[in-house]
Amino acid sequence: MDARPIGVFDSGLGGLTCVKRLMDVMPGEDIIYLGDTGRVPYGGRSRETIIRYARQDIAFLRSFDIKAVVAACGTVSTNGLEEIAGDYPIPVFGVADAAARAAAKATKNGRIGLIGTRASIRSSAYDEKILKLLPSARIFKKACPLFVPLVEEGRVGEDDRVLRLVAEGYLTPLRDAGVDTLILGCTHYPLIAGTVAAVMGPDVRLIDTGAETAEMLRRTLAGSDALSDRARGRCCYYVTDSAEDFGRAASLFLDSHVEGDVRRVTLEEKI
Amino acid sequence: MDARPIGVFDSGLGGLTCVKRLMDVMPGEDIIYLGDTGRVPYGGRSRETIIRYARQDIAFLRSFDIKAVVAACGTVSTNGLEEIAGDYPIPVFGVADAAARAAAKATKNGRIGLIGTRASIRSSAYDEKILKLLPSARIFKKACPLFVPLVEEGRVGEDDRVLRLVAEGYLTPLRDAGVDTLILGCTHYPLIAGTVAAVMGPDVRLIDTGAETAEMLRRTLAGSDALSDRARGRCCYYVTDSAEDFGRAASLFLDSHVEGDVRRVTLEEKI
Numbered sequence A, B: 001m002d003a004r005p006i007g008v009f010d011s012g013l014g015g016l017t018c019v020k021r022l023m024d025v026m027p028g029e030d031i032i033y034l035g036d037t038g039r040v041p042y043g044g045r046s047r048e049t050i051i052r053y054a055r056q057d058i059a060f061l062r063s064f065d066i067k068a069v070v071a072a073c074g075t076v077s078t079n080g081l082e083e084i085a086g087d088y089p090i091p092v093f094g095v096a097d098a099a100a101r102a103a104a105k106a107t108k109n110g111r112i113g114l115i116g117t118r119a120s121i122r123s124s125a126y127d128e129k130i131l132k133l134l135p136s137a138r139i140f141k142k143a144c145p146l147f148v149p150l151v152e153e154g155r156v157g158e159d160d161r162v163l164r165l166v167a168e169g170y171l172t173p174l175r176d177a178g179v180d181t182l183i184l185g186c187t188h189y190p191l192i193a194g195t196v197a198a199v200m201g202p203d204v205r206l207i208d209t210g211a212e213t214a215e216m217l218r219r220t221l222a223g224s225d226a227l228s229d230r231a232r233g234r235c236c237y238y239v240t241d242s243a244e245d246f247g248r249a250a251s252l253f254l255d256s257h258v259e260g261d262v263r264r265v266t267l268e269e270k271i
Helices: A016-025 A047-062 A079-087 A095-106 A120-123 A123-133 A147-152 A161-176 A191-198 A209-223 A246-253 B016-025 B045-060 B081-085 B095-106 B118-122 B125-133 B147-152 B161-175 B189-200 B209-223 B248-252
Strands: A006-010 A031-035 A068-071 A092-094 A109-115 A138-143 A181-184 A206-210 A235-239 A263-264 B006-010 B031-035 B068-071 B091-092 B113-118 B138-143 B181-184 B205-208 B236-241 B260-265
Touching: A006 A016, A006 A047, A006 B138, A016 A031, A016 A246, A031 A047, A047 A068, A068 A209, A068 B016, A079 A092, A092 A095, A095 A123, A095 A181, A095 A206, A095 A209, A095 B068, A109 A120, A109 A161, A109 B138, A120 A138, A120 A181, A123 A138, A123 B260, A138 A161, A147 A161, A147 A191, A147 A246, A147 B147, A161 B161, A181 A191, A191 A206, A206 A209, A206 B260, A235 A246, A246 B068, B006 B045, B016 B031, B031 B045, B045 B081, B068 B118, B068 B209, B081 B091, B091 B095, B091 B209, B095 B125, B095 B181, B095 B209, B113 B118, B113 B161, B113 B189, B118 B138, B125 B138, B125 B205, B138 B161, B147 B161, B147 B189, B147 B236, B181 B189, B205 B209, B205 B236, B236 B248
Parallel strands: A006 A031, A006 A068, A031 A235, A068 A092, A109 A138, A109 A181, A181 A206, A235 A263, B006 B031, B006 B068, B031 B236, B068 B091, B113 B138, B113 B181, B181 B205, B236 B260
Antiparallel strands: none
């Protein structure tokens, strides 16, 4: 039994979709969440900048006595997280590992689609992970940079014409390529899964990176008897810009009222 | 005659639309441009963060021997620029001043529209500037947060269905309010002026903040005999994240190949 909290970070508040999955599968765990809202988005930044930011985020989380770190950020998970994960004495999980594994397992025809930010798609992290597990796989990728601003505008309804048009533009090439599995490689995307599914059709399996990561972490912690034995855990939220808008975002991503504190913090850095 | 360069900064590369206007009206001036691409966008950040970033941007530009500063950033111009402008021994211009003046002069029915980022619209800077010049004015404002990502995706064509749908959603309330003048309160917006004009109709005058600011600066410099006497000036460009994508952005915003250097620089800061 290990009652210490799990640390979760993201460039912004999209990672709250992953927190939701963690709470679903491990309701007894305490969670410390850091949203680097002062520097969001990471998705258009260079790899070296992303790695520097990730180190600062993890350093902040480790100032609490945590038992594991989840990088609930597709961009970080595909841009150098593996290089730095070994530097820490606790497990550091990215959302890409579990999602690649789930996709390799789910596909029947070996054709896997991946959507994400520009930086996630530019990286070959998913390709490498999937091809290690399934060398015959073919991977079709598409950067979808308008999805994040659309979600943040709350344009997530299946009846939203703009979202539908944008989704058709991005996804039609993947559908035409015959993928049977599609990785939603950004924490914002579970909120528009309905529209993505409608465009891709009923035969395409969607992989929710947050859900797969939560399940992978649960199994890892259970395997080393490191789950908490609490009935219900608590969440604390930290952001690096104004905490004012957090409530609106939380109700969008977390699909619930925030229980627990939201505080603004300062990360030391030089750009 | 003053041969020193003009310093221009923006949160990212949208301010290059203002550089273009400056080159149009004062082709002999040298220009130093700083795009804070490592921290773009400013539009969703808190006022205090925006002011801190603006001070750092101006400090960097002043490390060159410049004769004036232009904040080619609607967000900075409406969030505290006036508070800090007096701290410097050279003129510091924001794009809001000239635009407010042009709008107050252009309107016939006193109904002025303003579109911009969330932070620009949240601020009352435009209202105050316009009402000082035209106390009877009525100002109708609308935040248009999807316009910037659409422009950065290159979706600027008048035949782009997504842009048109989004523009109709944002602009219809302003058109219905009967505005006869609309301030394009963000440096990205001149690129979608065609679609904005199509939605607003032929009787609405659009105010290009960069063009108005360039003309205001030209008059100010001419008034104190501080224009350069060169036939053709040079531009130097600085960014705070990777310089790689600069060419693509420059061809979008500057509408020309970049002549001059692009360099990456570091700004000291604590978030």
